Amino acid sequence: MTTAADTLREGAFQPVKSAGRTLDVLEALADGTGPRSLVELTRALGIPKSSLHGILRTMMKRGWVEADATGTRFGLGVRALQVGAAYLETDTVTGLLSGVLDQLASEFGETVHLGRLDGPHVVYLAKRESIHPLRLYSAIGRHLPAHATALGKVLLAERADEAVDRLLHWPLAALTGRTITDPDTLHAELATIRSRGYAVDREENTDGIVCFAMAVPLQSPATDAISLSIPASRLAATTEDRVVVALNATLAQVRAARPLLPTP
Template identity: 75%
Template sequence: MTSAEGFQPVKSAGRTLEVLETLAASGGRRSLGDLARDLGIPKSSLHGILRTMMQRGWVEADDTGTRFGLGVRALQVGAAYLDTDDAVGLLAGVLDDLSGQFGETVHLGRLDGAHVVYTAKRESMHPLRLYSAIGRRLPAHATALGKVLLAERADETVETIIGTSPAPLTRHTITDLAALHADLAVSRDRGYAVDHEENTEGIVCFAVAVPLHTPAVDAISLSIPVARLDGHLEERVVAALRRAVDQVRAARGLLTVS
């Protein structure tokens, strides 16, 4: 379809990117038939795309040659993105400080459409921890990272981003739009967001927006299992996240932001 600016997308390039995005979201290898069905691409055309991508290292096949996943080239490009991202570098010390204070999982995340993407992480020191990985995408409405970034935007913009029927990830996920707007209003007023087992059962997450852009596109979070969380620890976490925001404000002169 031609865009409003009159640009005609290149069909082959679009299909190639759709294959990469689908494989990235799959979490495992996919068969040719599965990919053809999901993408609506004829098997003959898709086979040629996959073979070309395999030759360039973007896609790998299993030993049978029938199931396909991302190749090492995708990792190299993803790593290059993070290596050149100013925010990831600037905030590394802040993430280290939070990790050292609490020994819990710390994330840096970026709003990407209706999702938030982990761009940096510090692992918990405890056996009972949140499983996550850099590059993982999660629905913004179901995470503290996403909610604190949505709270930076007007209600109308939030609905444009996430739609009117947000899907549940757990039984605690807020799926009623009015209730979500109310939750975002609370987050906006107090300066931080909380997800009470809305993304993962048994995990509570606290997040603050990173003041590098207006509205913010990055946020920092700290995730704690319910079993280790009490009122005193929650107060300490919130205070530490607020100090982190102050640190970022003091350091923002190191970045040229728009």
């Protein structure tokens, strides 16, 4: 029997223009740049100002969008927070991995992330803060280019190079002077990750921060990964080996807990 979800995946439908525009507005307001004016949104999205004004008013009435005190700049409303929180609360993997994230954070005292591949990006689903004043700034829900993070690279390495090339947006953006942007260099990096089983971001996302990540073995190819982010100034000669041992031990626990997940 063909379900509605099957039909959507097969592309056998015509997108609803108004719904698409509404989602475009939500995604634009969620990109982390802060409140946007009507003119800015019109330019960014290519939606006529009159149509955009009606969409914004409707979204404000439903609590998805809020205006500032001047009424000229718009940001996400509390309804978006409620839906985002509901996603995390009902996500089986996030709940399953909560304990191992706590364990890693306790052992190292450094920032720990759970990330999920989302197209050419990786999005933070959960985090545990470092105990140190000097730490990586991050926020749950934040999107980063997959090619510039340990989380993203280890998940890209789960896929063939051809699939990676189709997934990413070329040319690749450089977040720091160390970000890998050359296709051949990236392919070689992914081959190394596949061979050794973990990824390292050596200040490719943020200057001064080194990250180590392994994919979560709950499905193949993996869609989730766990990372530890450590300021380069706190790295010792044995840090990488210690982190790899800890991540391997953590993921062994995850494999043991796999039967707890519902069958897709």
